[in-house]
Amino acid sequence: MSPARPVRRLTVVGIGAGDPDQITVEAAETLRAADFAIVAQKRDDDPLVAARQAVIDRHAPGLQVVAVPDPERDRSAAATSTTSGYAGVVVDWHDARAALYEQVLLDRPDGDVVFLVWGDPAFYDSTIRVVEKVLAAGRADFVWDVIPGISALQVLAARHRIVLHDVGQALLVTTGRRLREAVDGGADNVLVMLSARFDLDGLEDWHIWWGANLGTAHESLVAGRVGDVLGDVERARAATKASAGWVMDVYLLRAP
Template identity: 50%
Template structure:
């Protein structure tokens, strides 16, 4: 039976909690996917492994249809199955305790735990989960805001669902998994009076922050997103979006 630690690490080594550090001290190796010849996100994981003297085991990331397929859930499931097979093969060949390093927190828009459930069908594994600092937490801290009104809700969703959520009446949203297409949605004149608190690559090099009336800052958002990508070679952004009647 192989023990695996699933460790949330926020946006880098500086966000590791004491519990996360303890889990990495116990690990003999860390499993991670390599997304192409140059993978700056993998290098963040490598820096963490190097600081703890843990071996980084690279697994080539299977191909995935990222062209907004009609059956998006099915495309993701196929991608996960291919990852499962690759990870299971590595785990079966190794001894000792393994670990997965997860951006942000494993509970929020990350599939590592789902992948592990499938790995367990192929090899004997058990796992622990160490929480990490999530992107919404960092976003709120950077802007010095609370994510919801007094006693009110906050709706966490993805950029793919933004339009549908607004049409359904949501007026206070944290939106994650954004893409270049998200900027087109935010440029909708119907949202001009909404207020946004946006951040990219939070806690990493080239961090970018923008806040204000959406109609006034769309161009600034576009420029800031590109600046983040140019600085780090990648961009992870999210935002809090609030309807005019809820803005404070």
């Protein structure tokens, strides 16, 4: 009777906002113990794959990287103009990702695997949901864990030397898509992630603390009264995208 194959371990690892120095000891040890890493690849020269590789080279040299072409997401106005339509598009995208990741695990039945996630896996990242879909399908066998990371929220606050809320004040974390909804609902201290546009009309007297590509060589920061610095933010965002090939920004808005 042959010995039972050990159950493989899958770990979702938060790797911080981009600086290899900001990865935790726990995360680094998990990378070194793994047999391979799965990363989504959006194009042939995807700079985010290169950034993940830099983290691996620093903390787990020799760890094999399996780059999986990321499925296309429907970004048409017809599909994303409503909240329900956007949610449906994202579910379809997650399903397609899960199928691709499952196939990698089936093609490689042995060895522990890690997923490298920007920042912390708890904040606007789909990897946990995708892993749950793979597990629910029942064809790939594994146990899994999540390792927290330093999020862009934390790095933004550190770079600007601020606390994200005043004494006793609430902090609402949302997306650029739902910023107006948050403000119209009465929120006066809002941290915005996944911002593709700046819908800040009427908020000229609010204060903004903005950052892009935090923790990388292309990091950019702007702070001030919205009406005074919005142009600076837009120019800095465009320059960051041009120089890095990608842009991930986050900002805090606070009412006067």
